[in-house]
Amino acid sequence: MDLINILKSVAPGLATAVAGPLGGMAVKVIADKLGVENEVAAVAQAIAGDPEAARKLAEIDLAQFKAEAADRDSARQMQVAALQQEDKFAKHFIYWYAWFWSVGTTVYFFSVTFVEMPTGGRDFANIILGFLLGTAVATIISFFYGSSKSSKDKTDALVKELK
Numbered sequence: 001m002d003l004i005n006i007l008k009s010v011a012p013g014l015a016t017a018v019a020g021p022l023g024g025m026a027v028k029v030i031a032d033k034l035g036v037e038n039e040v041a042a043v044a045q046a047i048a049g050d051p052e053a054a055r056k057l058a059e060i061d062l063a064q065f066k067a068e069a070a071d072r073d074s075a076r077q078m079q080v081a082a083l084q085q086e087d088k089f090a091k092h093f094i095y096w097y098a099w100f101w102s103v104g105t106t107v108y109f110f111s112v113t114f115v116e117m118p119t120g121g122r123d124f125a126n127i128i129l130g131f132l133l134g135t136a137v138a139t140i141i142s143f144f145y146g147s148s149k150s151s152k153d154k155t156d157a158l159v160k161e162l163k
Contacts, residue, residue, distance in 0.1 A: 003044040011061035
Protein backbone atom coordinates (compact mmCIF):
# COMPACT_ATOMS: atom_id res chain seq x y z
CA MET A 1 0.00 0.00 0.00
CA ASP A 2 1.54 3.32 -0.95
CA LEU A 3 1.70 6.39 1.26
CA ILE A 4 -0.95 8.44 -0.53
CA ASN A 5 -3.54 5.66 -0.31
CA ILE A 6 -2.82 5.21 3.40
CA LEU A 7 -3.08 8.96 4.00
CA LYS A 8 -6.33 9.20 2.02
CA SER A 9 -7.96 6.94 4.57
CA VAL A 10 -6.67 8.69 7.71
CA ALA A 11 -5.73 12.26 6.72
CA PRO A 12 -7.10 13.40 3.34
CA GLY A 13 -5.63 16.89 3.68
CA LEU A 14 -2.15 15.47 4.23
CA ALA A 15 -2.66 13.12 1.26
CA THR A 16 -3.34 16.18 -0.88
CA ALA A 17 -0.19 17.86 0.45
CA VAL A 18 1.97 14.77 -0.22
CA ALA A 19 0.59 14.46 -3.75
CA GLY A 20 1.13 18.16 -4.46
CA PRO A 21 4.17 20.14 -5.54
CA LEU A 22 5.50 20.35 -1.97
CA GLY A 23 5.15 16.62 -1.37
CA GLY A 24 8.77 16.14 -0.32
CA MET A 25 8.42 18.74 2.39
CA ALA A 26 5.12 17.21 3.56
CA VAL A 27 6.74 13.75 3.80
CA LYS A 28 9.60 15.26 5.81
CA VAL A 29 7.20 16.92 8.27
CA ILE A 30 5.27 13.65 8.69
CA ALA A 31 8.50 11.67 9.11
CA ASP A 32 9.74 14.12 11.77
CA LYS A 33 6.39 13.94 13.58
CA LEU A 34 6.47 10.12 13.59
CA GLY A 35 10.21 9.90 14.35
CA VAL A 36 11.10 7.83 11.28
CA GLU A 37 13.45 8.19 8.32
CA ASN A 38 12.61 10.85 5.75
CA GLU A 39 11.58 8.30 3.10
CA VAL A 40 8.15 7.58 1.66
CA ALA A 41 8.42 3.85 2.39
CA ALA A 42 9.44 4.43 6.02
CA VAL A 43 6.57 6.85 6.59
CA ALA A 44 4.05 4.49 4.94
CA GLN A 45 5.29 1.56 7.03
CA ALA A 46 5.13 3.59 10.24
CA ILE A 47 1.54 4.63 9.57
CA ALA A 48 0.39 1.21 8.40
CA GLY A 49 1.97 -0.55 11.36
CA ASP A 50 0.87 1.80 14.10
CA PRO A 51 -2.75 2.86 14.61
CA GLU A 52 -1.58 5.56 17.02
CA ALA A 53 0.51 7.12 14.23
CA ALA A 54 -2.53 7.17 11.98
CA ARG A 55 -4.48 8.86 14.77
CA LYS A 56 -1.77 11.52 15.20
CA LEU A 57 -1.92 12.29 11.48
CA ALA A 58 -5.72 12.47 11.55
CA GLU A 59 -5.43 14.96 14.42
CA ILE A 60 -2.94 17.05 12.43
CA ASP A 61 -5.31 16.97 9.47
CA LEU A 62 -8.26 17.99 11.65
CA ALA A 63 -6.23 20.81 13.24
CA GLN A 64 -5.34 22.12 9.78
CA PHE A 65 -8.99 21.96 8.74
CA LYS A 66 -10.03 23.86 11.88
CA ALA A 67 -7.43 26.56 11.15
CA GLU A 68 -8.69 26.92 7.57
CA ALA A 69 -12.31 27.04 8.76
CA ALA A 70 -11.43 29.72 11.32
CA ASP A 71 -9.74 31.73 8.57
CA ARG A 72 -12.86 31.56 6.39
CA ASP A 73 -15.04 32.42 9.38
CA SER A 74 -12.99 35.52 10.14
CA ALA A 75 -13.62 36.75 6.58
CA ARG A 76 -17.34 36.21 7.04
CA GLN A 77 -17.28 37.96 10.43
CA MET A 78 -15.51 40.89 8.78
CA GLN A 79 -18.34 41.06 6.25
CA VAL A 80 -20.95 41.01 9.04
CA ALA A 81 -19.18 43.96 10.66
CA ALA A 82 -18.97 45.78 7.32
CA LEU A 83 -22.72 45.36 6.76
CA GLN A 84 -23.42 47.01 10.13
CA GLN A 85 -21.58 50.22 9.14
CA GLU A 86 -23.16 53.35 7.72
CA ASP A 87 -20.32 53.89 5.21
CA LYS A 88 -21.74 52.73 1.86
CA PHE A 89 -18.32 51.97 0.37
CA ALA A 90 -17.29 49.72 3.26
CA LYS A 91 -20.74 48.17 3.40
CA HIS A 92 -20.80 47.20 -0.28
CA PHE A 93 -17.11 46.78 -1.09
CA ILE A 94 -17.12 42.96 -1.18
CA TYR A 95 -20.07 42.98 -3.57
CA TRP A 96 -18.45 45.52 -5.87
CA TYR A 97 -15.21 43.54 -5.73
CA ALA A 98 -17.04 40.31 -6.64
CA TRP A 99 -18.89 42.07 -9.47
CA PHE A 100 -15.66 43.57 -10.81
CA TRP A 101 -13.95 40.17 -11.04
CA SER A 102 -17.06 38.39 -12.31
CA VAL A 103 -17.78 40.94 -15.05
CA GLY A 104 -14.08 41.28 -15.90
CA THR A 105 -13.73 37.51 -16.21
CA THR A 106 -16.85 37.28 -18.39
CA VAL A 107 -15.63 40.06 -20.70
CA TYR A 108 -12.19 38.43 -20.89
CA PHE A 109 -13.78 35.03 -21.61
CA PHE A 110 -15.79 36.40 -24.54
CA SER A 111 -12.80 38.42 -25.79
CA VAL A 112 -10.52 35.39 -25.80
CA THR A 113 -13.21 33.30 -27.44
CA PHE A 114 -14.43 35.64 -30.18
CA VAL A 115 -11.68 38.21 -30.85
CA GLU A 116 -8.85 37.47 -33.30
CA MET A 117 -5.56 37.04 -31.47
CA PRO A 118 -1.92 37.01 -32.53
CA THR A 119 -0.55 33.49 -33.05
CA GLY A 120 1.68 33.44 -29.98
CA GLY A 121 -0.87 35.03 -27.65
CA ARG A 122 -3.42 32.21 -27.54
CA ASP A 123 -1.54 30.09 -24.97
CA PHE A 124 -0.93 33.08 -22.71
CA ALA A 125 -4.59 34.11 -22.97
CA ASN A 126 -5.72 30.58 -22.04
CA ILE A 127 -3.45 30.54 -18.98
CA ILE A 128 -4.94 33.83 -17.77
CA LEU A 129 -8.47 32.55 -18.47
CA GLY A 130 -7.76 29.37 -16.49
CA PHE A 131 -6.55 31.46 -13.56
CA LEU A 132 -9.57 33.74 -13.67
CA LEU A 133 -12.08 30.90 -13.85
CA GLY A 134 -10.27 28.49 -11.56
CA THR A 135 -9.13 30.89 -8.88
CA ALA A 136 -10.85 34.27 -8.91
CA VAL A 137 -14.39 33.17 -9.75
CA ALA A 138 -14.15 29.92 -7.76
CA THR A 139 -12.99 31.84 -4.68
CA ILE A 140 -15.83 34.33 -4.98
CA ILE A 141 -18.37 31.52 -5.27
CA SER A 142 -16.80 29.71 -2.32
CA PHE A 143 -16.91 32.90 -0.23
CA PHE A 144 -20.58 33.57 -0.87
CA TYR A 145 -21.88 30.00 -1.00
CA GLY A 146 -19.35 27.94 0.98
CA SER A 147 -17.28 25.04 -0.27
CA SER A 148 -18.50 21.84 -1.86
CA LYS A 149 -20.52 19.11 -0.21
CA SER A 150 -17.65 16.64 -0.70
CA SER A 151 -15.46 18.81 1.55
CA LYS A 152 -18.16 18.69 4.20
CA ASP A 153 -18.40 14.91 3.84
CA LYS A 154 -14.63 14.54 4.28
CA THR A 155 -14.72 16.75 7.36
CA ASP A 156 -17.60 14.78 8.86
CA ALA A 157 -15.70 11.52 8.25
CA LEU A 158 -12.59 12.95 9.93
CA VAL A 159 -14.49 14.15 12.97
CA LYS A 160 -16.32 10.81 13.24
CA GLU A 161 -13.04 8.88 13.09
CA LEU A 162 -11.48 10.95 15.88
CA LYS A 163 -14.39 10.39 18.27
